Amino acid sequence: MSVCSFSQFVIKFGVLTDYTGEDSVVTVPSNVVAIGEYAFSNKNHITAVRLPATIKSIENWAFAFCFNLSEINLPDALTNIGNGAFFGCRNLRSIPLPNSLKTIGASAFSNCTRLTSIHIPLSVEDIGDGAFAGCNGLSGIATDEYNTSYYAADGVLYSADQSRLVAFPAGRGGRFDIPETVKKISGAAFSGCMYLTAVSIPKNVIIIGSELFQYCSRLQEVSIAGNLITLGSRMFYNCHSLQQITIPGSVTSIGESAFAGCSSLTSCNIPSSVSNIGAYAFSNCFNLKKLFIPGSTNSIGVGAFEGCKSLTSINIPAAVTRIHEFTFAECASLQSITLPVNLTEIGFSAFINCKNLQSMHIPASVSHIGTQAFQGCTSMTSIRVDTGNPDFVTPDGVLFNSDRTALLVFPAGRVGSYTIPIEVKELGKGAFAFTSLSELVVEWAKPVAISSSDLIFQGVPLNDCTLIVPKGRKIAYQNAEVWGTFPIEVYTRVGISAEE
Numbered sequence: 001m002s003v004c005s006f007s008q009f010v011i012k013f014g015v016l017t018d019y020t021g022e023d024s025v026v027t028v029p030s031n032v033v034a035i036g037e038y039a040f041s042n043k044n045h046i047t048a049v050r051l052p053a054t055i056k057s058i059e060n061w062a063f064a065f066c067f068n069l070s071e072i073n074l075p076d077a078l079t080n081i082g083n084g085a086f087f088g089c090r091n092l093r094s095i096p097l098p099n100s101l102k103t104i105g106a107s108a109f110s111n112c113t114r115l116t117s118i119h120i121p122l123s124v125e126d127i128g129d130g131a132f133a134g135c136n137g138l139s140g141i142a143t144d145e146y147n148t149s150y151y152a153a154d155g156v157l158y159s160a161d162q163s164r165l166v167a168f169p170a171g172r173g174g175r176f177d178i179p180e181t182v183k184k185i186s187g188a189a190f191s192g193c194m195y196l197t198a199v200s201i202p203k204n205v206i207i208i209g210s211e212l213f214q215y216c217s218r219l220q221e222v223s224i225a226g227n228l229i230t231l232g233s234r235m236f237y238n239c240h241s242l243q244q245i246t247i248p249g250s251v252t253s254i255g256e257s258a259f260a261g262c263s264s265l266t267s268c269n270i271p272s273s274v275s276n277i278g279a280y281a282f283s284n285c286f287n288l289k290k291l292f293i294p295g296s297t298n299s300i301g302v303g304a305f306e307g308c309k310s311l312t313s314i315n316i317p318a319a320v321t322r323i324h325e326f327t328f329a330e331c332a333s334l335q336s337i338t339l340p341v342n343l344t345e346i347g348f349s350a351f352i353n354c355k356n357l358q359s360m361h362i363p364a365s366v367s368h369i370g371t372q373a374f375q376g377c378t379s380m381t382s383i384r385v386d387t388g389n390p391d392f393v394t395p396d397g398v399l400f401n402s403d404r405t406a407l408l409v410f411p412a413g414r415v416g417s418y419t420i421p422i423e424v425k426e427l428g429k430g431a432f433a434f435t436s437l438s439e440l441v442v443e444w445a446k447p448v449a450i451s452s453s454d455l456i457f458q459g460v461p462l463n464d465c466t467l468i469v470p471k472g473r474k475i476a477y478q479n480a481e482v483w484g485t486f487p488i489e490v491y492t493r494v495g496i497s498a499e500e
Contacts, residue, residue, distance in 0.1 A: 012036075015059075019043065024068075028052055035062040037082070044068050047091075051075050058085045060105065067091065074098050081108050083128060090114055093137075099123050104131050111192070113137055116171075120157070122146040127157070129209055130188030132167050136195075139171040158182070165189055168196075173218075178202055187211055187232070194218060197241075201226050208232050210255065213239055224248050231258045233278065240264060249273050254281050256301065263287060272296050277304050279324075286310060293317055302347075306330055316340050323350045325370060332356060339363055346373050355379060358413070362399075364389040369399070371429040374409050376459070378434055381413040400424075407431055417441065424448070427456050434459035441468040441491065447480040462486050 008021030009029060016028060017036040027050040028035070034057040040046060041064040048071040049063070055075045060082035063069060070091040074081075076098045083105035086092060090113045097104075099121045106128030109115060115135045120127070122144035132138060140155025151160050156176075157167040164184040168176065173195030178185070180202050187209025190196060198221040199213070205226040213219055214237035222236075222245055233255035236242055242262045247254070249271040256278040259265060267290040268282070274294060279301030282288060289310045293300070298319035303326035305311065312333050316323070318340045325347035328334060334354045339346075341363050348370035351357060357377045362369070364386035374380060382397030392408075393400050398418075399409040407420060408428035417439035427450055432440075437460075442448075450456055467486035469477045474490050477483045 041065055076100050097121050106130055110134050120150055125149050129186050130191050133188045134192030135170045137171050138169045140169050231255050236262055247271055254278055283307050325349055352376050367391050375430045375433045377412050379413045380411040382411055430455045432457050437465050439466050447477050447483050450482050452482055
């Protein structure tokens with residue numbers, strides 16, 4: 001056994017802030033009263049730590065990701081274990097908590113996958129969200145019978161009056177019916193319960209924390225009978241086995257990434273009470289085919305349906321005025337969509353790579369269209385803007401600014417030949433990206449300046465698209481950035497091709 005040198009520790013005012021040694025067994029000096037934030041984090045060579053009796057606090061993330069840590073003593077003077085203090089210590093099998101302990105921070109023991117038991121002493125007054133989330137070896141949580149803040153029943157941790165469910169042991173499986181006494185569920189209470197298959201939430205539950213069921217990979221059925229107002233952020237994140245769910249009519253908001261990664265979810269009925277769908281709420285729900293958004297919804301967040309590659313159609317309520325960036329990105333099966341008449345904005349990459357979207361009708365109210373909004377829509381043959389739109393026009397199904405000096409989007413599904421109007425002075429970023437034209441005709445005597453960084457012809461097989469330029473201007477185009485990468489031919493005003 002090696003002996004630690006005092007010089008291997010960085011200690012400031014009694015707080016150990018860093019350990020620079022390489023020993024596998026570490027004995028902390030006796031003059032230390034606290035282990036500082038990140039002091040031992042990611043030090044995977046450590047297998048055991050011996051703390052002196054003087055330690056009163058283990059700060060946030062102090063031992064996080066010490067994957068090989070299997071043994072540590074917690075002194076009787078210890079009152080605080082900070083957020084994520086032992087996060088990811090996957091070889092830690094047991095850790096007796098001292099009777100002096102008052103606080104266990106959020107995610108303190110999260111993902112300690114070999115931890116088999118935990119006993120909450122009588123002194124503990126506060127336990128943060130997800131303190132034991134993802135502890136897949138944990139079959140039950142116990143509390144001291146004299147603890148006045150917490151109570152454990154059948155291995156599940158509750159507040160003392162059982163009105164709040166604090167933590168469900170991640171090693172438990174099967175079905176769990178939340179007791180009727182519960183009115184609130186702490187954040188991440190079921191996070192990482194990979195063996196859980198079904199849960200019922202009673203009507204008395206009105207408040208739930210974020211990340212409630214995230215990474216419950218076998219969860220197939222959730223019954224919500226309650227009066228919930230909000231489905232919290234990441235509530236069902238990466239619940240790969242969840243196939244369908246009924247959202248109660250009390251819900252007004254669906255939180256950020258609430259159903260993200262629910263790859264088996266095929267349908268979801270959103271009630272008329274919902275006014276807000278958060279960012280990435282249904283992103284990467286690969287098998288979601290059917291979804292109806294009620295007229296009550298007035299806000300759909302960034303990337304809300306990104307990656308829903310089985311979704312063939314969707315309605316956007318009239319009250320929605322903005323389609324944010326990436327909202328429908330990578331919805332490869334989306335064939336049609338009707339934009340509301342009061343829409344003002346279509347964000348960056350809003351419909352990028354919607355490969356089966358055939359056309360786009362833009363209302364007169366739209367004043368902003370982000371770059372790459374329709375990039376990669378390789379079935380789109382035309383774009384149409386309503387007459388009266390003061391900002392955009394679409395002659396011949398191509399999107400321009402109102403005075404036609406900037407060509408913004410050429411529909412990627414168009415083939416054959418296209419002549420860029422001579423009044424065009426600017427090409428929008430990604431304007432011709434992923435198009436399959438065989439011929440592009442330009443009439444400018446001097447090439448319009450473009451840069452490869454603008455990705456105007458990204459994904460275009462340039463060797464298969466001939467650039468037709470005015471007579472006498474071939475060399476100018478050959479020497480111009482980007483234009484010079486095309487095979488170039490010369491045209492005459494009467495339409496007869498000729499070489500210079």
